[in-house]
Amino acid sequence: MNIREKANSNRLWAIAGGVNIRTKILGIVLALVLLLGAAVTLQVRATVSKTMNIQLEEQSVSTSRDLAARATDMILINDMYSLHQLLLDTEANNSNVRYAFIVTPDNQVLAHTFGDGFPQDLIAANTVETTEHHRTVILETDEGKVWDTAVPIFDGQAGVARVGISDQQLHQTVENITTQLLITTLLVSAIGITTAALLTWVLTRPILQLVRATQAVGRGDFSHRVNRWANDEIGDLADSFNNMTVQLAHAAEEHAEREQLRVRYVNGVIAAQEDERKRIARELHDSTSQTLTSLLIGLRALGDVCPQPEIHARADELRSIAARTLDDVHMLALQLRPSVLDDLGLPEALERHMADCRRHYPINIDLAVNGLEERLPPNIETALYRITQEALTNIFRHADAETASVIVERRGNKVITIIDDDGKGFDPHHMSNNNGHLGLYGIRERIELLSGTLVIESSEGHGTSLFIEIPLPPE
Amino acid sequence: MRQICVFLLIILSLLGCTSTQDQPSVYLSDRSPLPTIQDQTVVPLRVSVAAVISPQGTAESYQPLIEYLSSKLNRPVELVQRRTYAETNQLLQAGKVDIAFVCTSAYIAGHDDFGMELLVAPQVKTEAVYYSVLIVPFDSPAESMADLKGKVFAFTDPISFSGRVYPTYLVAQLDSDPSDFFERTFFTYSHDNAIKAVAEGLADGAAVDSLVYDFALQNDPTLAQQVRVIHRSSAFAIPPVVTGPQIRPQLKATLQEILLGMDNDPEGQKVLQLLGFDDFVTIEDAAYQPIREILANTPPLTP
Numbered sequence: 019m020n021i022r023e024k025a026n027s028n029r030l031w032a033i034a035g036g037v038n039i040r041t042k043i044l045g046i047v048l049a050l051v052l053l054l055g056a057a058v059t060l061q062v063r064a065t066v067s068k069t070m071n072i073q074l075e076e077q078s079v080s081t082s083r084d085l086a087a088r089a090t091d092m093i094l095i096n097d098m099y100s101l102h103q104l105l106l107d108t109e110a111n112n113s114n115v116r117y118a119f120i121v122t123p124d125n126q127v128l129a130h131t132f133g134d135g136f137p138q139d140l141i142a143a144n145t146v147e148t149t150e151h152h153r154t155v156i157l158e159t160d161e162g163k164v165w166d167t168a169v170p171i172f173d174g175q176a177g178v179a180r181v182g183i184s185d186q187q188l189h190q191t192v193e194n195i196t197t198q199l200l201i202t203t204l205l206v207s208a209i210g211i212t213t214a215a216l217l218t219w220v221l222t223r224p225i226l227q228l229v230r231a232t233q234a235v236g237r238g239d240f241s242h243r244v245n246r247w248a249n250d251e252i253g254d255l256a257d258s259f260n261n262m263t264v265q266l267a268h269a270a271e272e273h274a275e276r277e278q279l280r281v282r283y284v285n286g287v288i289a290a291q292e293d294e295r296k297r298i299a300r301e302l303h304d305s306t307s308q309t310l311t312s313l314l315i316g317l318r319a320l321g322d323v324c325p326q327p328e329i330h331a332r333a334d335e336l337r338s339i340a341a342r343t344l345d346d347v348h349m350l351a352l353q354l355r356p357s358v359l360d361d362l363g364l365p366e367a368l369e370r371h372m373a374d375c376r377r378h379y380p381i382n383i384d385l386a387v388n389g390l391e392e393r394l395p396p397n398i399e400t401a402l403y404r405i406t407q408e409a410l411t412n413i414f415r416h417a418d419a420e421t422a423s424v425i426v427e428r429r430g431n432k433v434i435t436i437i438d439d440d441g442k443g444f445d446p447h448h449m450s451n452n453n454g455h456l457g458l459y460g461i462r463e464r465i466e467l468l469s470g471t472l473v474i475e476s477s478e479g480h481g482t483s484l485f486i487e488i489p490l491p492p493e
Numbered sequence: 494m495r496q497i498c499v500f501l502l503i504i505l506s507l508l509g510c511t512s513t514q515d516q517p518s519v520y521l522s523d524r525s526p527l528p529t530i531q532d533q534t535v536v537p538l539r540v541s542v543a544a545v546i547s548p549q550g551t552a553e554s555y556q557p558l559i560e561y562l563s564s565k566l567n568r569p570v571e572l573v574q575r576r577t578y579a580e581t582n583q584l585l586q587a588g589k590v591d592i593a594f595v596c597t598s599a600y601i602a603g604h605d606d607f608g609m610e611l612l613v614a615p616q617v618k619t620e621a622v623y624y625s626v627l628i629v630p631f632d633s634p635a636e637s638m639a640d641l642k643g644k645v646f647a648f649t650d651p652i653s654f655s656g657r658v659y660p661t662y663l664v665a666q667l668d669s670d671p672s673d674f675f676e677r678t679f680f681t682y683s684h685d686n687a688i689k690a691v692a693e694g695l696a697d698g699a700a701v702d703s704l705v706y707d708f709a710l711q712n713d714p715t716l717a718q719q720v721r722v723i724h725r726s727s728a729f730a731i732p733p734v735v736t737g738p739q740i741r742p743q744l745k746a747t748l749q750e751i752l753l754g755m756d757n758d759p760e761g762q763k764v765l766q767l768l769g770f771d772d773f774v775t776i777e778d779a780a781y782q783p784i785r786e787i788l789a790n791t792p793p794l795t796p
Contacts, residue, residue, distance in 0.1 A: 137519060143519050
């Protein structure tokens with residue numbers, strides 16, 4: 019198949035595929051009827067023309083033989099009136115006869131049916147030997163084809179009888195038949211189109227219903243059922259579709275239950291984790307910090323009361339270790355669960371976290387908070403805090419960024435959070451668990467628990483932006 | 494949609510292609526008046542043969558005689574036929590034919606009306622006589638004219654002696670006339686057609702010229718199985734060859750000489766044989782007296 023054929027075939031497919039089934043079936047029916055009608059019309063025309071041509075020739079011969087036989091006596095007894103009457107009768111009784119005339123042996127017209135005058139060249143157009151039975155020639159005249167037969171009368175002694183059979187009536191008949199056939203074809207086409215339209219309606223109705231039902235299933239609506247219209251393949255498809263929908267609905271129900279369980283479980287885990295962290299943080303703050311503070315005070319007192327420089331130096335050293343440890347414990351407690359989040363709210367907690375980060379990492383961090391004068395629900399505050407914490411940790415660890423910014427803004431009944439950096443970025447479509455992206459999964463999980471959305475925009479070398487939108491529960 | 498249009502166009506063009514016309518060679522509408530038939534420069538001798546037998550039979554039988562006369566006279570001879578004896582008589586009276594072979598009653602009528610003249614008479618079996626024979630279909634039970642009462646009867650010519658006058662005479666002998674005696678009668682205008690009418694059962698009986706009957710039987714022997722003769726008249730003088738009253742005496746003498754001398758000429762003998770004649774002889778008007786008597790005893794003929 020060369021390129022052009024392939025292109026044509028593609029175009030054909032494009033045309034065939036571009037129309038709906040209704041049009042296809044209508045097209046097939048119309049094409050079939052028209053093709054059949056045209057073929058039958060042509061065939062009938064050809065056959066009728068052929069048959070009638072043969073019949074005209076036979077009629078020409080038989081009419082002129084009859085005329086010759088009946089004219090013999092009239093010519094011999096010179097009965098011109100009867101002869102003329104015979105010619106007129108011959109013409110009148112055979113609608114195909116265009117003319118009839120008698121030629122004497124010396125080529126004079128004895129009688130004819132033309133009335134006024136006689137066509138030139140007609141006598142010479144056909145001649146017959148006296149020994150011949152007859153001779154027929156097809157004359158091309160100004161009135162169409164004429165089968166002219168010459169028959170010798172009384173072996174030529176009484177002249178020649180000539181009869182011309184015109185094909186005008188044949189043409190008329192053929193035209194009539196053609197018209198009838200074409201009208202029939204058009205009628206059948208109309209009936210065919212109506213029937214095909216009905217048929218396609220019957221055929222496509224269940225298919226269209228199936229399409230609507232599929233769309234509904236696609237939207238998650240499993241309540242749609244299709245009717246089984248006919249006991250055929252489409253009926254089977256409808257049944258199978260209904261079964262599938264039932265099973266899908268069942269599966270979706272199970273899935274929803276499991277999801278609910280999971281959400282409850284994850285919520286429980288997160289709450290327990292937060293509680294645990296809060297407890298540990300409080301423990302660290304209240305108990306361990308106090309103990310370390312006491313240790314510091316004790317070491318200072320020890321240094322003060324002990325005059326020996328060596329012990330003094332050792333006590334100072336231990337005191338500085340204890341002070342660092344206290345700082346670490348503070349830091350740890352803060353990271354585990356900043357009490358400021360519970361006490362002063364998200365903006366303050368974030369501000370303090372940022373300050374800590376600035377202290378520990380060589381990076382510029384901006385924070386902008388808008389519209390959070392009112393406190394958010396505790397679970398959302400915790401989640402946003404943890405998300406920001408996780409995202410910043412990712413940036414510090416993987417992004418090699420110089421600056422990072424965090425924007426938290428309340429817009430109506432939702433909270434928008436944007437965290438971006440100018441680091442090396444990554445391809446968000448190729449995240450894998452073992453590549454330090456576990457944090458992102460944690461972020462997504464938290465957002466989805468709150469029915470929020472996460473959009474990650476990033477590409478290699480162009481930094482990363484996280485767009486987080488969390489709806490607020492109605493007041 | 495474009496394909497459908499192309500498809501329809503192809504069909505239409507196919508329909509249109511089927512009627513291509515060639516240049517006409519004859520124009521039927523271009524008519525001009527026929528030239529009037531020119532008078533012949535050489536005036537032919539015109540011979541008429543009364544319709545004893547059908548026009549085709551006459552033309553076939555008399556063609557050799559016509560050609561013989563033409564060669565003897567060295568001038569064209571034309572055969573003129575008419576449907577009835579009366580028409581032939583009118584041609585003779587008007588001088589439109591020169592000689593004629595006529596029926597006996599036609600001669601008597603012509604002789605008495607306008608002076609038709611006897612030229613010669615043919616001899617058959619050495620006699621210049623003939624008979625009227627009454628024929629019926631072969632399986633008919635009829636044995637005489639009386640048995641044909643209420644039947645269909647075929648006359649030959651309205652003034653034929655053997656075909657109409659004699660059977661009417663026979664019916665008159667039975668004290669009736671043909672319109673009452675027969676159920677129906679019709680004219681065949683020739684004797685051979687009357688024989689065919691009886692043979693084919695169109696008529697239950699007919700009276701015909703014995704010369705024609707014998708000649709027909711000779712040409713078609715199967716006729717003997719189709720018709721039979723139930724009555725034969727007494728001998729009557731044979732139908733003569735006549736001339737009109739205006740004929741030039743010299744031509745009449747020349748014609749008489751040729752016809753009477755035919756049996757001495759080998760060519761003439763052949764022609765006579767084809768006509769079924771032995772020879773031609775002279776004949777007197779007195780020979781037809783018995784026929785005049787029969788005519789006198791026959792009721793007037795309705796045309």
